[in-house]
Amino acid sequence: MTAERGWRSGFDRRDLLRGAGLAGLAGIGAAAVSGCGSPVATGVAGTGPPKDSLTYWNLFSGGDGVRMVAMEDAYTKSHRDVSLNSVTLSWGNPYYTKLALATLSSRPPDIGISHISRLPTLARAGLLSPIDESALGAHGMTADKFTAKAWETGHIDGKLYCVPLDTHVHCLYYRTDVCKKAGLLDSSGNLKPIKGPDEFIAALAAAKKVTKKYGGVVNITADPSTCYRWFITLYSQLGGQVLADEGRTIVLDDDKAIKVLTFMQELTIKQKLMPNTVDGSAVQQMFSTGQVGFLIDGDWQVSTYQTAKVPFSMTLVPNIFGGPYSVFADSHVFVLPKDPQRNHKRLGLTMDFIHTLETNAITWAMGGHIPAWLPVQHSKAYRELKPESNYASAAQAAVYDAPAWYSGAGSDYETVVGSAVASAETGQMTPRQAVATMRKGLQKYATTKPPVS
Amino acid sequence: MAVTTVTAAGATAGGRAVTTSDESRVPGENKAGWLLFTPFLVLYVVFLIGPAIYGVVMSFFHTTLIHTGLGSWAGGANYMEAFKSSDFWWSMWHTTYFTLMTTPPLVVVALIMAVLVERVRHFRWFFRLIFFAPYVVPSAAVGLIWGFLYAAQTGLFSTWVSQIGITPPNWLGDPSWALPSVALATIWWTVGFNFVLYLAGLQDIPRDLYEAAAVDGATPMQQVRSITIPLLGRTTLLVTILQILASLKIFDQVYLLTAGGPNFTSRPAIEYIYDIGFTDYRAGYAAAASMLFFVLILLVGAVFLVVSRRQQRGV
Numbered sequence: 068m069t070a071e072r073g074w075r076s077g078f079d080r081r082d083l084l085r086g087a088g089l090a091g092l093a094g095i096g097a098a099a100v101s102g103c104g105s106p107v108a109t110g111v112a113g114t115g116p117p118k119d120s121l122t123y124w125n126l127f128s129g130g131d132g133v134r135m136v137a138m139e140d141a142y143t144k145s146h147r148d149v150s151l152n153s154v155t156l157s158w159g160n161p162y163y164t165k166l167a168l169a170t171l172s173s174r175p176p177d178i179g180i181s182h183i184s185r186l187p188t189l190a191r192a193g194l195l196s197p198i199d200e201s202a203l204g205a206h207g208m209t210a211d212k213f214t215a216k217a218w219e220t221g222h223i224d225g226k227l228y229c230v231p232l233d234t235h236v237h238c239l240y241y242r243t244d245v246c247k248k249a250g251l252l253d254s255s256g257n258l259k260p261i262k263g264p265d266e267f268i269a270a271l272a273a274a275k276k277v278t279k280k281y282g283g284v285v286n287i288t289a290d291p292s293t294c295y296r297w298f299i300t301l302y303s304q305l306g307g308q309v310l311a312d313e314g315r316t317i318v319l320d321d322d323k324a325i326k327v328l329t330f331m332q333e334l335t336i337k338q339k340l341m342p343n344t345v346d347g348s349a350v351q352q353m354f355s356t357g358q359v360g361f362l363i364d365g366d367w368q369v370s371t372y373q374t375a376k377v378p379f380s381m382t383l384v385p386n387i388f389g390g391p392y393s394v395f396a397d398s399h400v401f402v403l404p405k406d407p408q409r410n411h412k413r414l415g416l417t418m419d420f421i422h423t424l425e426t427n428a429i430t431w432a433m434g435g436h437i438p439a440w441l442p443v444q445h446s447k448a449y450r451e452l453k454p455e456s457n458y459a460s461a462a463q464a465a466v467y468d469a470p471a472w473y474s475g476a477g478s479d480y481e482t483v484v485g486s487a488v489a490s491a492e493t494g495q496m497t498p499r500q501a502v503a504t505m506r507k508g509l510q511k512y513a514t515t516k517p518p519v520s
Numbered sequence: 521m522a523v524t525t526v527t528a529a530g531a532t533a534g535g536r537a538v539t540t541s542d543e544s545r546v547p548g549e550n551k552a553g554w555l556l557f558t559p560f561l562v563l564y565v566v567f568l569i570g571p572a573i574y575g576v577v578m579s580f581f582h583t584t585l586i587h588t589g590l591g592s593w594a595g596g597a598n599y600m601e602a603f604k605s606s607d608f609w610w611s612m613w614h615t616t617y618f619t620l621m622t623t624p625p626l627v628v629v630a631l632i633m634a635v636l637v638e639r640v641r642h643f644r645w646f647f648r649l650i651f652f653a654p655y656v657v658p659s660a661a662v663g664l665i666w667g668f669l670y671a672a673q674t675g676l677f678s679t680w681v682s683q684i685g686i687t688p689p690n691w692l693g694d695p696s697w698a699l700p701s702v703a704l705a706t707i708w709w710t711v712g713f714n715f716v717l718y719l720a721g722l723q724d725i726p727r728d729l730y731e732a733a734a735v736d737g738a739t740p741m742q743q744v745r746s747i748t749i750p751l752l753g754r755t756t757l758l759v760t761i762l763q764i765l766a767s768l769k770i771f772d773q774v775y776l777l778t779a780g781g782p783n784f785t786s787r788p789a790i791e792y793i794y795d796i797g798f799t800d801y802r803a804g805y806a807a808a809a810s811m812l813f814f815v816l817i818l819l820v821g822a823v824f825l826v827v828s829r830r831q832q833r834g835v
Contacts, residue, residue, distance in 0.1 A: 160798045167586045167801070192586035288672060288693035289779045344672035344690040352674045472801075479799050486783040493693055495782065504783065511607070518584035518801040 120150040121416055122176040126162040127155060130370040134430050141430075142423045149416060159477040163189075166404065170194045175404035177417050183220050183229065183398035184478075187313075187470035190228045192519045196403045197226040206418040208425065214439045214462045217398045229400035230421050232428065233436035234462035236396040237296050238366050239385065243378045245360035249273035257457075261385040264330055271340040274360025281342055283334075283361030284353050287492050288346035291485025292477065296395040297363055298488040300384055301327045303393040303466040309484065310509070314471020314517075317509050321502050328491040328498035330387070336494045343493050354379075366435035369455060381454040383461055396465030397476055398439065437462045472517040483508035575807045583804035585797070591804060598808035607784065608809055611792035612816070614699060618774075618788060619767035621703040626763050627756065629707065630714030635744060637715075638722050648719065655712035663776025666705040667692075670777070695785035698778045702786065706773055710766065714759045721755030722748070757831060761824040768817055789813045 127135045132155060139153050154176065156162045163185060169175045171194075181189060189195050203209070208230060210218055217231035239258075246252050251270055253259050261270050271282030286293040299309075307323040310316070335343035345353070354362045355375050362368075363384055372379050386392045401421045403409070409417075424431075428438035429448050437459050438444050450456050474480035484505050491501035579598055581590040602608045637647045654662075669676050670691035678688035691701045725748065733743050749756075771790040774780060780787030780795075787795075793813065797806030 160794075164585060164798050171586070171588050188586075194586060288690070289777065289781055291779070291781060342673055344693050346667070346670075346672050346692065348668055349671045349673045349675070352671075358673075477799070479795060486781055489693070489781065490783045493690065493782070495695065511605075512800075515802075516582065518582070519586060 122152045123178045124176040125180040126158045138427045170404040181402045182476035184468040184475035190223045231439035232399045235436045236461040240362040248277045280358040282340040284359045285363045286350045291482045294488040295481040295485030300395045304388040304390045310469035324502045325498045369435035392464045472519045473512040579807035585801040598805045611789045615788040634718035652712035659772035698786040
């Protein structure tokens with residue numbers, strides 16, 4: 068109201084608008100002058116980033132995000148002449164979609180994080196630059212300094228496409244108070260080794276007697292990834308494979324899969340040692356409040372329970388089926404998106420950045436992930452990091468997703484298999500029906516023309 | 521504020537928009553109109569019409585998210601695949617089922633709430649506020665809150681139901697409960713919007729009609745039945761169509777609460793499109809599926825148009 072009156076009495080409205088417009092333009096100009104290095108300014112001007120800057124994209128939030136920022140800070144402190152532009156995007160599809168589209172439009176970050184399970188698809192699509200191993204060696208990063216399993220998996224058609232940062236695995240969490248009362252701990256307070264289905268069931272039953280509710284828990288509802296990880300851990304211990312030939316052939320072994328699902332139903336339905344209806348928040352509450360003695364979940368949950376001051380420890384998921392020890396895993400890796408503008412100097416900066424983060428990986432290890440950098444993995448500091456170092460040997464027993472255009476972290480392969488596993492665990496399907504559902508679901512992908520090629 | 525804005529919108533969409541007659545136009549007004557319209561038109565073309573046309577084109581190619589350009593010519597292959605895909609049709613059914621489950625209660629409950637609040641003498645603002653409040657909560661927060669309420673073993677609902685001696689259902693983990701559970705959460709979340717539309721509609725009903733009815737000895741129930749409901753006809757039509765369209769767009773709550781599970785039994789059409797487009801990189805096929813979904817929405821829109829024309833003629 069007052070503004071309207073003001074215009075009428077004193078100002079000419081056009082003058083006012085013209086003035087505002089000029090002020091706006093001046094503002095943009097000032098921003099452009101002062102913000103030469105900002106991504107917006109360089110993007111608009113099309114000049115590309117200045118020489119001594121690095122753009123790094125990752126998908127870490129929560130505790131991992133905090134630790135990654137701490138490692139980046141270590142880098143910025145020792146490299147004051149480089150301006151590090153770190154971008155955190157949300158995990159999963161949003162991240163990979165943006166990474167792919169930025170690379171296609173020739174504006175990729177210098178360095179990106181990827182899951183090693185997504186690597187084959189990204190590499191086959193031509194979105195990544197292979198990494199020159201001799202150049203990497205010149206920066207102190209050679210094959211013998213990395214977890215062999217992750218290093219080998221990082222090779223596609225004989226070329227290295229990533230530098231592994233960690234291996235993250237599924238672990239057995241156990242409450243020390245419950246297990247002590249159940250007589251499952253040895254004299255030094257560690258869980259006595261568990262082998263085979265009978266010992267595992269006995270341990271869960273002993274814990275159930277203490278908790279009066281359940282022995283253990285694995286998430287089921289709205290979390291096909293966790294269902295998939297638990298299934299593939301057991302299925303691999305039987306030597307089973309799901310996909311072959313880049314996902315074009317399904318080699319699911321019905322008998323082995325049925326054996327695994329029958330065992331899972333034994334736990335959730337027949338003996339009620341684990342709940343058959345449970346979801347993410349219930350899992351955390353049940354383990355935090357001692358309604359269960361055991362939890363099978365990713366190593367990255369360690370900080371959740373440390374923060375909640377739960378009396379617990381962690382170890383390897385037991386070898387239930389007696390084959391060569393294997394457990395579901397994935398690795399966070401550094402990748403170099405294909406960038407026509409990447410020159411020798413920028414490549415050097417990039418490798419130096421990766422090297423600095425690798426040498427600071429003890430910070431990363433506190434989040435539960437097993438550092439891939441062996442100088443850290445073999446260090447005293449890591450060995451003394453408990454419970455994180457208890458399961459370090461899992462890094463070599465890692466079972467990664469089989470390469471296929473539809474596999475990898477957060478992929479439909481994991482969702483299709485995991486959803487069928489969930490239906491068996493809740494008792495909505497028999498093991499045989501669940502295996503048939505898996506096969507039917509995967510068949511559609513196997514016969515679809517791959518978008519990558 | 522919200523109430524008055526919505527009244528205007530309600531009146532226009534209800535068919536009472538003022539039509540300017542051609543004679544009253546000042547010369548040059550047309551040009552000025554277009555000029556004022558341009559900023560909107562530019563944005564509309566760049567961000568809506570353009571991408572939509574590109575989407576139609578893309579649906580005839582094997583476009584992917586990991587290669588530049590449209591990819592190889594697919595012809596009708598994408599459409600054929602969608603027609604034959606049971607996953608696609610199941611997701612269309614889940615969307616339809618969700619719409620059928622949510623629309624009637626969201627219309628009826630909103631009407632009841634509005635009529636009741638209108639009769640309250642004191643603190644009317646308070647009831648208006650609390651009934652509308654959930655609507656402003658972002659979907660992520662709604663997902664979180666209802667996720668806790670529905671949590672198996674430890675959730676509030678499971679605890680309540682067990683206390684009265686019934687085994688609680690697996691709210692989000694049982695195929696026959698997952699979508700109804702999401703529907704219930706949605707009703708709580710969005711009923712406030714329809715409630716406000718009805719409140720606005722109620723303001724338009726002249727007081728003297730009620731007074732006259734009261735003088736003639738009509739009970740409150742008779743007043744509602746013979747005055748309120750008939751005179752809210754246009755609002756009801758508007759609320760219903762807006763609700764159908766909103767329900768057809770279901771994605772957030774399902775994605776957050778069940779992730780489309782268990783075993784894809786609650787995955788709606790938009791999540792199917794999201795999965796194939798972004799998870800599987802198959803943009804071309806996703807575009808074809810989107811077009812088929814678009815046709816469904818278009819059909820619903822056309823039905824609305826026919827019904828509202830007929831209603832206008834009737835009045």
